[in-house]
Amino acid sequence: xxxxxxxxxxxxxxxxxxxxxxxxxxxxxxxxxxxxxxxxxxxxxxxxxxxxxxxxxxxxxxxxxxxxxxxxxxxxxxxxxxxxxxxxxxxxxxxxxxxxxxxxxxxxxxxxxxxxxxxxxxxxxxxxxxxxxxxxxxxxxxxxxxxxxxxxxxxxxxxxxxxxxxxxxxxxxxxxxxxxxxxxxxxxxxxxxxxxxxxxxxxxxxxxxxxxxxxxxxxxxxxxxxxxxxxxxxxxxxxxxxxxxxxxxxxxxxxxxxxxxxxxxxxxxxxxxxxxxxxxxxxxxxxxxxxxxxxxxxxxxxxxxxxxxxxxxxxxxxxxxxxxxxxxxxxxxxxxxxxxxxxxxxxxxxxxxxxxxxxxxxxxxxxxxxxxxxxxxxxxxxxxxxxxxxxxxxxxxxxxxxxxxxxxxxxxxxxxx
Numbered sequence: 001x002x003x004x005x006x007x008x009x010x011x012x013x014x015x016x017x018x019x020x021x022x023x024x025x026x027x028x029x030x031x032x033x034x035x036x037x038x039x040x041x042x043x044x045x046x047x048x049x050x051x052x053x054x055x056x057x058x059x060x061x062x063x064x065x066x067x068x069x070x071x072x073x074x075x076x077x078x079x080x081x082x083x084x085x086x087x088x089x090x091x092x093x094x095x096x097x098x099x100x101x102x103x104x105x106x107x108x109x110x111x112x113x114x115x116x117x118x119x120x121x122x123x124x125x126x127x128x129x130x131x132x133x134x135x136x137x138x139x140x141x142x143x144x145x146x147x148x149x150x151x152x153x154x155x156x157x158x159x160x161x162x163x164x165x166x167x168x169x170x171x172x173x174x175x176x177x178x179x180x181x182x183x184x185x186x187x188x189x190x191x192x193x194x195x196x197x198x199x200x201x202x203x204x205x206x207x208x209x210x211x212x213x214x215x216x217x218x219x220x221x222x223x224x225x226x227x228x229x230x231x232x233x234x235x236x237x238x239x240x241x242x243x244x245x246x247x248x249x250x251x252x253x254x255x256x257x258x259x260x261x262x263x264x265x266x267x268x269x270x271x272x273x274x275x276x277x278x279x280x281x282x283x284x285x286x287x288x289x290x291x292x293x294x295x296x297x298x299x300x301x302x303x304x305x306x307x308x309x310x311x312x313x314x315x316x317x318x319x320x321x322x323x324x325x326x327x328x329x330x331x332x333x334x335x336x337x338x339x340x341x342x343x344x345x346x347x348x349x350x351x352x353x354x355x356x357x358x359x360x361x362x363x364x365x366x367x368x369x370x371x372x373x374x375x376x377x378x379x380x381x382x383x384x385x386x387x388x389x390x391x392x393x394x395x396x397x398x399x400x401x402x403x404x405x406x407x408x409x410x411x412x413x414x415x416x417x
Contacts, residue, residue, distance in 0.1 A: 053097035061093050069094075073101060074112075116375065117165035119149045119158065120176035125307075126335035127364055128176050131201060134368030135174060142376050144171075155184055162187040170196070172375040177202040197378040199371050204248060204389075211378075212389045213371045217249045220360040220394040221256025224330060227358075227396055228300055229264050232404040233328065236261070237291055237298035240275040241308050242283070250304060253332065257302070272298065276308075284311045285318075292319060297327060299408040306331035309357050309401075323355055324403040334361035334397050356399035363392050 055073070059066045064086070072082060072090045116139055120128045136146045147170060149161030162184065165173060173196060191198060192208070204212045228236060238257065244250045254273060261271045276287040291298060303309035309331030313323050323329050336357065370390060 053094070053099040057097055058090065058094050058099060061097070062090055064090065073099070113169045113171060114144050115147060115168060115170045116144050116372075117147045117149065117161075117168075117170040117173040118176065119151065119161055119165075119173065121151050121153050123150055127202075127333060127362070131176055131364045131368040131371075134365040135372045138369040138372035139376065142372070144372075144376065158184045159187050162191065166191065166194070166196075171379050172197040172199070174198075174371055174375060175200045175203075175205070197375055199375045199378070201367055201371055202249060211374055213367050213374065214249065214389065214391055215362040215367065215394045216391040217252035217394075218256040218259075220332065220362075221253035221258075222260045223256075223394075223396045224253075224302065224332070224360050225257035225260035227398065228302075228328075228330070228402065229260060229266075229269070231402060232409065233299045233402075234266065234268055234408065235270045235298045236272070236300055236302060238271070238273045238302045239284075239287065239304060239308060239312065240273065241304045242276050242278050244304060245275055253304075270298075279311075281311055281314055284308070285315045288312070288315055292316075292321070297407075299405055300324075300328035300330060300402060303329065303331045305333045306335045306357060306359055309359070313355060313401075324401055324405060326405055326407075328402045328405060329355075329357065330402050331357045331359040332362075334359045337361055337397070355401050358399045358402035359397050361395045361397050363394065366392055 055066050055069045058073075059069045062069070068082060069090055072087050073094055118132055118135060120132060123129045123132070132148065136148075139146055147165055147168060149157075149165070151157040151161060162173075173191060175198065188198070188205070188208075192210075198205075198210045199213065200210055201213045202215075204210075204214075225236065236257070238254060240250060258271060261269055272291070274287055274291070276283045288301075290296065301309075301312050303312050309329050312329050316323060316327055316329070321327055336359070370392065374390065
């Protein structure tokens with residue numbers, strides 16, 4: 001699936017909304033007849049001079065003061081109590097006139113922008129894109145709009161987007177897996193100095209009290225290893241993508257797998273960890289070469305993520321090795337599920353993937369929704385002091401890639417927990 005990286009500003013759309021069929025037929029509109037917000041039919045509201053609708057136009061059409069109209073449409077607090085019925089009437093008349101909120105004027109008057117900034121490195125994968133989509137959907141349901149900045153792993157673009165977000169007075173900022181650069185850290189510190197709430201996803205911001213939303217990576221590593229051990233695997237090779245061993249997510253997965261191996265109490269079990277020098281097929285092949293000698297085969301290769309697992313399968317294929325008959329392969333993230341979900345299909349056989357991969361599914365959409373709820377909660381209720389983690393449970397998804405190869409079958413019995 002291809003996603004286009006983009007940066008957009010959401011503007012309120014002006015549209016005509018008829019209050020009821022009688023108004024449509026009679027050319028009339030409701031105005032309040034009393035303090036309780038009840039309405040009576042009068043002439044339909046008209047813009048003056050055919051120009052852009054103003055607060056004064058709406059006030060004249062409804063009979064309420066400009067201050068009351070402003071408080072309702074700009075969501076400002078007011079001492080005067082405005083009933084829900086009156087609020088709805090004002091909003092509907094504003095729509096009928098094609099009123100558009102002037103954000104700049106609202107800011108000068110102390111109003112809110114109800115906008116959020118979302119910063120991520122790429123939309124060209126099945127982690128950031130669905131997560132950002134779920135975040136935006138949850139935010140929109142709560143009355144917020146989003147600015148989206150896609151940095152393409154460029155430190156200066158990160159800096160530029162952060163400055164753009166601040167210039168548009170976003171009320172909160174979400175970071176999705178953004179690797180920090182020195183310049184970016186300076187910019188984000190300036191965000192903190194303005195008390196703008198921040199939430200990060202997947203990767204923590206070291207040494208800063210910023211909330212983190214992430215999958216339970218320790219749990220993911222442990223349930224995956226336990227399944228492999230129960231299947232009979234006794235030689236597990238963990239293959240890290242390049243430059244990821246320092247990441248907390250990878251470290252936690254490895255820690256979970258190691259824990260499962262230790263709990264299994266089988267002295268013959270081997271757990272090896274290697275890292276590829278790059279992302280290409282050639283890099284994967286270079287890393288695997290020493291381990292693909294017949295006497296050194298692992299029974300299963302656990303890739304750091306599903307795309308890496310696909311590369312592993314292609315390398316094994318060039319060697320004439322079958323999955324899982326010769327060597328089993330597992331992944332992490334379950335991008336197959338996201339691809340299938342977006343296409344509205346159920347069978348992985350319709351996709352151009354080499355083999356359905358056993359993997360650990362990260363609940364990326366739930367992570368996006370939770371991030372939106374947390375960020376908006378911090379905006380509306382005030383920031384809580386101190387950073388903390390919200391870890392969401394992951395799920396083991398067993399497919400056909402992890403069966404035990406025939407050559408690896410052994411009569412040895414070990415505890416599998």
